[in-house]
Amino acid sequence: MIQVNELTLNIPDTKKPRVVIIGGGFGGVNLAKKLKGKDFQVVMFDRHNYHGFWPLLYQVATAGLEPDAIAEPLRKLFDKEYEDFHFRQVRVTSINPATKTVSTIVGDISYDFVVIATGTKPNYFGNEQIKKYAFPLKQIPEALNLRSQLLQSFEQANMINDPELRQSLLNFVIVGGGPTGVELAGALAEMRRHVLPNDYPGMDFSKMKIILVEGMDRVLPPMDPKSSQKTREYLEEIGVELKLNTLVESYDGQLVTFKGGEQIRSHTLIWAAGVSGAQIPGLPPEASERGRYLVNLYNQVVGFPDIFAIGDIALMRSEKYPNGHPGVAQPAIQQGRHLAKNLYRIIRKEPLEPFEYFDKGSLAIIGRNRAVADLPKNLHLSGFIAWVAWLFVHIYYLIGFRNKLVVLSNWIYKFFTYENGTRIIIRPFIRKDDLAGQEFIKKYDVD
Amino acid sequence: MIQVNELTLNIPDTKKPRVVIIGGGFGGVNLAKKLKGKDFQVVMFDRHNYHGFWPLLYQVATAGLEPDAIAEPLRKLFDKEYEDFHFRQVRVTSINPATKTVSTIVGDISYDFVVIATGTKPNYFGNEQIKKYAFPLKQIPEALNLRSQLLQSFEQANMINDPELRQSLLNFVIVGGGPTGVELAGALAEMRRHVLPNDYPGMDFSKMKIILVEGMDRVLPPMDPKSSQKTREYLEEIGVELKLNTLVESYDGQLVTFKGGEQIRSHTLIWAAGVSGAQIPGLPPEASERGRYLVNLYNQVVGFPDIFAIGDIALMRSEKYPNGHPGVAQPAIQQGRHLAKNLYRIIRKEPLEPFEYFDKGSLAIIGRNRAVADLPKNLHLSGFIAWVAWLFVHIYYLIGFRNKLVVLSNWIYKFFTYENGTRIIIRPFIRKDDLAGQEFIKKYDVD
Numbered sequence: 001m002i003q004v005n006e007l008t009l010n011i012p013d014t015k016k017p018r019v020v021i022i023g024g025g026f027g028g029v030n031l032a033k034k035l036k037g038k039d040f041q042v043v044m045f046d047r048h049n050y051h052g053f054w055p056l057l058y059q060v061a062t063a064g065l066e067p068d069a070i071a072e073p074l075r076k077l078f079d080k081e082y083e084d085f086h087f088r089q090v091r092v093t094s095i096n097p098a099t100k101t102v103s104t105i106v107g108d109i110s111y112d113f114v115v116i117a118t119g120t121k122p123n124y125f126g127n128e129q130i131k132k133y134a135f136p137l138k139q140i141p142e143a144l145n146l147r148s149q150l151l152q153s154f155e156q157a158n159m160i161n162d163p164e165l166r167q168s169l170l171n172f173v174i175v176g177g178g179p180t181g182v183e184l185a186g187a188l189a190e191m192r193r194h195v196l197p198n199d200y201p202g203m204d205f206s207k208m209k210i211i212l213v214e215g216m217d218r219v220l221p222p223m224d225p226k227s228s229q230k231t232r233e234y235l236e237e238i239g240v241e242l243k244l245n246t247l248v249e250s251y252d253g254q255l256v257t258f259k260g261g262e263q264i265r266s267h268t269l270i271w272a273a274g275v276s277g278a279q280i281p282g283l284p285p286e287a288s289e290r291g292r293y294l295v296n297l298y299n300q301v302v303g304f305p306d307i308f309a310i311g312d313i314a315l316m317r318s319e320k321y322p323n324g325h326p327g328v329a330q331p332a333i334q335q336g337r338h339l340a341k342n343l344y345r346i347i348r349k350e351p352l353e354p355f356e357y358f359d360k361g362s363l364a365i366i367g368r369n370r371a372v373a374d375l376p377k378n379l380h381l382s383g384f385i386a387w388v389a390w391l392f393v394h395i396y397y398l399i400g401f402r403n404k405l406v407v408l409s410n411w412i413y414k415f416f417t418y419e420n421g422t423r424i425i426i427r428p429f430i431r432k433d434d435l436a437g438q439e440f441i442k443k444y445d446v447d
Numbered sequence: 448m449i450q451v452n453e454l455t456l457n458i459p460d461t462k463k464p465r466v467v468i469i470g471g472g473f474g475g476v477n478l479a480k481k482l483k484g485k486d487f488q489v490v491m492f493d494r495h496n497y498h499g500f501w502p503l504l505y506q507v508a509t510a511g512l513e514p515d516a517i518a519e520p521l522r523k524l525f526d527k528e529y530e531d532f533h534f535r536q537v538r539v540t541s542i543n544p545a546t547k548t549v550s551t552i553v554g555d556i557s558y559d560f561v562v563i564a565t566g567t568k569p570n571y572f573g574n575e576q577i578k579k580y581a582f583p584l585k586q587i588p589e590a591l592n593l594r595s596q597l598l599q600s601f602e603q604a605n606m607i608n609d610p611e612l613r614q615s616l617l618n619f620v621i622v623g624g625g626p627t628g629v630e631l632a633g634a635l636a637e638m639r640r641h642v643l644p645n646d647y648p649g650m651d652f653s654k655m656k657i658i659l660v661e662g663m664d665r666v667l668p669p670m671d672p673k674s675s676q677k678t679r680e681y682l683e684e685i686g687v688e689l690k691l692n693t694l695v696e697s698y699d700g701q702l703v704t705f706k707g708g709e710q711i712r713s714h715t716l717i718w719a720a721g722v723s724g725a726q727i728p729g730l731p732p733e734a735s736e737r738g739r740y741l742v743n744l745y746n747q748v749v750g751f752p753d754i755f756a757i758g759d760i761a762l763m764r765s766e767k768y769p770n771g772h773p774g775v776a777q778p779a780i781q782q783g784r785h786l787a788k789n790l791y792r793i794i795r796k797e798p799l800e801p802f803e804y805f806d807k808g809s810l811a812i813i814g815r816n817r818a819v820a821d822l823p824k825n826l827h828l829s830g831f832i833a834w835v836a837w838l839f840v841h842i843y844y845l846i847g848f849r850n851k852l853v854v855l856s857n858w859i860y861k862f863f864t865y866e867n868g869t870r871i872i873i874r875p876f877i878r879k880d881d882l883a884g885q886e887f888i889k890k891y892d893v894d
């Protein structure tokens with residue numbers, strides 16, 4: 001049992017300008033890749049030892065992919081080829097501009113430049129009850145837990161006589177009509193159609209309800225209204241119930257209460273509603289707005305020329321994007337790459353260049369042969385062609401040859417068999433108050 | 448939060464003779480497959496919803512395979528094609544011969560025939576301290592936990608200055624020189640050689656120790672002495688330290704004490720030493736011996752013509768195997784298939800036929816191009832040809848087309864890249880007393 005105080009960061013001083021990158025997501029990884037060379041010492045901190053391809057996390061939750069297929073060990077991305085790169089799996093506790101240091105649970109380190117690339121965390125808007133009972137979907141263990149919950153709900157529904165209780169197990173409420181909510185709802189509907197009737201011959205899955213709740217008047221609000229409309233049609237075709245202009249007021253683990261008073265019983269409420277920046281203590285309040293760091297066009301946090309923020313955690317206002325960039329992978333990737341160039345410019349005493357976001361378009365998949373795409377030049381695709389585009393783009397951007405291989409073979413397998421390959425129940429952590437949790441504990445009780 | 452008392456087994460009475468199979472392992476699954484048809488109602492209970500291919504579990508623990516690659520959902524193995532088959536994911540609490548019922552956590556069910564196929568559980572020989580601190584390797588969550596522990600040990604060793612503590616993190620003690628212990632030791636040695644130096648350029652892996660402890664005078668005791676000798680040479684070639692004729696007396700999570708007094712510091716002690724039958728309450732003591740059910744040549748538990756035991760949980764003495772069969776997959780598979788035929792004979796009032804084990808031979812892999820094989824007719828192979836045989840046999844017996852596909856692509860990838868694909872740290876459960884556990888809790892502490 002190693003104690004935190006027995007550990008130390010152990011990072012050599014190589015006299016090069018030190019860039020400390022906090023977070024190994026899209027922004028941090030793309031920045032670090034571009035800094036490879038002789039000019040910088042690069043230090044990366046992350047609580048996890050892997051880089052996750054989050055756009056496919058919902059497929060882990062719906063038993064379409066194994067977790068390892070969408071994650072790549074950070075040490076594998078930056079191996080010994082990359083000299084003077086140092087990864088440490090630790091949690092950062094604060095940034096200290098006064099001393100130009102970063103504090104972690106195992107000690108402090110000085111920086112020449114620090115880049116905050118911590119992304120977002122679920123935002124429950126202060127509702128502790130929802131936070132306690134809802135299933136978030138931001139991390140791999142959470143996806144595994146949701147997968148276990150979904151599958152276990154069917155196992156339990158199959159063993160219940162009380163019709164109200166059974167219905168409650170078969171009601172899946174997804175809060176949030178963004179890409180995660182939509183794609184999750186679509187994947188669940190496909191499971192209901194192709195997988196579950198085979199698994200549970202005795203059960204009537206016409207009773208299984210997938211309810212997608214969105215506070216605004218359309219799904220996929222960031223996308224074009226045409227695509228939102230098409231998505232809505234697709235969702236209704238595959239039997240997803242849409243509740244637009246609807247907000248969840250409370251959830252006690254069994255009963256969902258909507259603003260306005262309507263109620264529905266459900267044992268599974270999935271929270272894809274809101275996120276807020278995963279901020280780090282140490283910077284003054286005026287450096288942030290709505291949980292994000294205010295940055296200039298060079299990704300410098302206002303007031304701190306040597307502290308940068310990129311990706312979802314950064315709020316960069318530009319003429320074209322007065323409210324900041326969309327919270328997707330592309331701005332993070334592009335800001336990471338752009339910041340690398342600017343860091344070179346800084347050490348070469350060259351003037352910085354402002355970041356400009358190139359919108360490659362956005363895609364969402366609803367189901368087999370059903371997807372929507374907003375492309376540049378106000379071009380909008382849907383149906384089979386958008387679906388093929390979605391598959392292609394996601395394989396293309398997926399990290400690592402191995403991941404591409406595994407994901408592709410999973411998808412090919414799934415396409416021909418209509419099967420979700422990975423329907424095994426692994427509980428990554430225990431919610432003591434539910435049966436699954438108790439069952440999970442029992443697994444370790446070998447007596 | 449469903450409560451156990453709200454659940455019920457919900458199994459229809461179809462008037463057919465009911466076979467209750469407890470356990471979805473090699474024995475139970477192969478029995479159930481052969482009972483498919485019009486003659487029986489088949490009920491299967493398992494605490495997990497999947498059938499695991501345990502001979503490859505050690506590769507999950509050493510980051511060679513994702514858990515989903517070696518597991519197949521039981522409902523997928525027995526889908527709606529198989530009429531009057533009923534799987535329930537529940538824990539069986541007792542068998543009641545007086546009432547001819549089986550009790551589970553969610554209720555009782557009557558049986559015409561009950562088959563105990565529960566396999567084994569780790570045996571710590573009553574040492575509670577070892578049970579608390581050692582890492583077992585019998586279930587998928589345990590393999591994921593061991594994988595996390597191994598990888599986290601390197602992350603931590605990389606952040607430690609105290610040389611004694613670092614050495615303790617780099618000492619991996621594997622107790623038990625059977626197939627699991629040997630294959631695990633071999634896989635760790637391959638990682639040390641090909642993977643870790645790339646991941647941790649700063650670290651000196653000549654300091655990493657893999658110590659394999661066996662109580663008898665040779666490894667792989669069930670195999671032929673020739674193969675044991677060859678295995679020993681292989682293990683020494685790849686740098687595994689062998690401690691034969693050695694027993695572990697105690698382990699407190701940091702210090703291993705061997706019988707005789709010798710001590711070694713290690714933060715990771717893997718327990719592959721002994722197993723005992725996973726018995727179910729309800730049968731009299733005289734029906735068991737050393738934790739296994741005594742069965743006759745028809746797999747009937749002595750004294751109970753309608754209660755059967757197959758696989759590792761059964762102790763069948765025969766002329767050729769006076770001490771029972773080896774605790775591997777083949778006897779379980781063959782007994783499952785054979786018992787199916789005998790159950791048909793029973794309902795047809797035909798005389799039963801005694802089980803006879805056909806030994807197809809046994810294989811063990813130590814590393815790349817290094818394996819040993821005992822084949823019938825006292826034929827012994829080693830080296831590359833045995834290694835190829837091992838790969839072929841394991842792919843051949845692996846359950847499910849998808850698993851074959853994923854495992855094969857993983858192995859091909861690994862063969863050419865020397866990479867272990869799935870080095871991501873997922874903690875399936877929390878050991879509160881260690882840093883990893885604390886880190887894991889922190890992942891959920893989103894504030």
